[in-house]
Amino acid sequence: MACAEIVSVGTEHLLGQVLHTNATYLCTVLADLGIAVYYRSTVGDNARRVQDVFLHALSRVDLVISTGGLGPTDDDLTVAAVAEALGLPLEVDEEAWAHVQAFFRRRNRPMTGQQRKQAMLPRGARMIPNTRGSAPGVIVEHGGKTLVFLPGVPREMRGMMEDHVVPYLRARGLAGGEVIRSRILRVTGLGESAVEDRVRDLMRAGLNPTIAPYAHTGECHLRVTARGTEPEVERLLVEAEAVLRERLGDAVYAVGETPLEEVVARALAAHRLSIALAESCTAGLVARRLARTPGASTYLDGGIVAYSNEAKRRWLRVPGELLERHGAVSAEVARAMAESARAQARTDLGLATTGIAGPGGATPEKPVGLVFIALAHAGGTDVHEMRYGTEPGREGVQYLASQTALDLIRLHLLRLGR
């Protein structure tokens, strides 16, 4: 299996100003090609230190892919510094020069004279066209090792990687017979430790596939990573998913990148059911999440953000007597809100949230993190009492309440479907 190092060039990376999303992306692409990434390095716009990083990388891996430092300014020195370290003279590459000029013509931008630098390639190098920006990429074969230089702009870098570098690496035989591929199971309604308790025996080091949990607010992602030939990997992933679904049941709400709100949106559309909302502590967050998916108007009628008690009385017609007797944060008020939204909007479902997001507003009986969530449907109204505690903080409680609310809709629709 070929091994690789990813190098990020740019002083901004050393001042804590940007996250390394490029390197993260490249790791995923190389894993999928069956190329093992052994190292990642980051260095500033300094020629001597750039040279040190590349020379050390060439001493320990087969393939070095770098991002950044290909622009026209003095700071952009990656290719020139590395060419010097390798003893390769820089020469104008006519194809690269035509490419740079064409870019400026297309954009109607004047050239500043500095652009010619972007067409200077080490002798023997090949250019990688960049259809989205001015800086071409560069591939250098040297001493049996492969160096790939890409720009730092993520959109440009990704396009060049997919269109040119991946096919090149395959053609060079660097892509392995073995691949590493991951699948993510998204779980909600179970805490991270509850998830771990159910799958701990599958998480031992050294197994294939490996299974690792990643905790997020209101959900846990289980990443299953298999290694082997293409068909082996597919079989391992399918088998692992089946085992995990058996252990975790309906708590698995999706596989891959689909967020909970999209799963709920699709299920509402599939069941041809409409919904209206009555939100207090979540203050529009459930509506906003349901409206993220295109075509939301087929299931989302609308909702009331009843943040104040006055708004609960005025727009949701919650009886003042109910508010006084039980308080706005109560099962009774949640039920009344959900039923009122459903009745007023004549929708199939009505969903309500009322709770104490904090940091203020708590009493000994009603602590921060207490939230009531009600779902009114044709068969009645279910009310759930949640206690998220103070640890998640105000925004965390709001988000968790929206997550539970969406999950209650999902579970309701699952039951309808059976």
Place this chain on the structure above:
Amino acid sequence: MACAEIVSVGTEHLLGQVLHTNATYLCTVLADLGIAVYYRSTVGDNARRVQDVFLHALSRVDLVISTGGLGPTDDDLTVAAVAEALGLPLEVDEEAWAHVQAFFRRRNRPMTGQQRKQAMLPRGARMIPNTRGSAPGVIVEHGGKTLVFLPGVPREMRGMMEDHVVPYLRARGLAGGEVIRSRILRVTGLGESAVEDRVRDLMRAGLNPTIAPYAHTGECHLRVTARGTEPEVERLLVEAEAVLRERLGDAVYAVGETPLEEVVARALAAHRLSIALAESCTAGLVARRLARTPGASTYLDGGIVAYSNEAKRRWLRVPGELLERHGAVSAEVARAMAESARAQARTDLGLATTGIAGPGGATPEKPVGLVFIALAHAGGTDVHEMRYGTEPGREGVQYLASQTALDLIRLHLLRLGR
């Protein structure tokens, strides 16, 4: 000026599964101490490669700080691998052992026997207490160089850095007389290129302070970074901020980390003004953003998410005739929505959004990205027509509309204050 390398240990970093937030944080802390970060490196849980990274780091910098690989499992091998490479025997450190045991007692967790490993330190090393987790950190002084080992859990790592490592580096004299410090000016209502046009002469490389723009959805952050002694840096930052404010005027909405919704929330509270919302295309996002700030109930009454036309008629009493004549996405309907929310809720302000987030729903006259935003106030109702285009995508248009809506409130309150 002392120079440093940050090392992240963990195979998960090489599979593209996690972003390097630890390294980004450490860069910021070291910059503020006046320690120049020259390199960042990442390596998997492999003893030989971990040794290669640390030995090469020691050959080129004064200080190496690593995160990850301090846990009790077999995969956690950072300290043992480096100790071996440096020829330092591992010995049980009684203080570290007491620390690990105390952690398990506090949490009422059984110890598994593997924990003793966490108390094995290289000879001559000192322990860094970890009050938030079981793995103590380690400081090793070797050949005039300093190595610091921290756990990978961000909350634990940050606490140990602030409580112990920063004071240690200062005491050792590694913190420089020069510091590097940044200040971020947050700008909205002007596109990135408009911002650059106004400050381009200040963005030349080599200036002190440096000024760099970072584009985000609906806003642009200008990062001003100054280098020098503590008082010099403060003076440079104050001066640069004054110049930038003169160039950009009211488009600068905050300095530092404060998001737009918090600026608006504070301004509403300071003016003792209340608001009610009528949201169509933003579907609760404006309400949700205004409710993020603690104490939102002092200014936020509530709102209507009028996603369907039926909801606009029913809850906002928008005349059917108005909807038919002008369409739901029109200045007239936006005005009616804002005025209705304000009148029904008897608040000082009423704000409405109606638009086409896409991808569907467009007509030749009303393209994707067209949004009307209305602000009803004591002096009348202002309606703004925005055209965000298709490029931002559905969620981008929704977010941009919420951003403009919040900014209209901010600018209205600014005018009131003058």
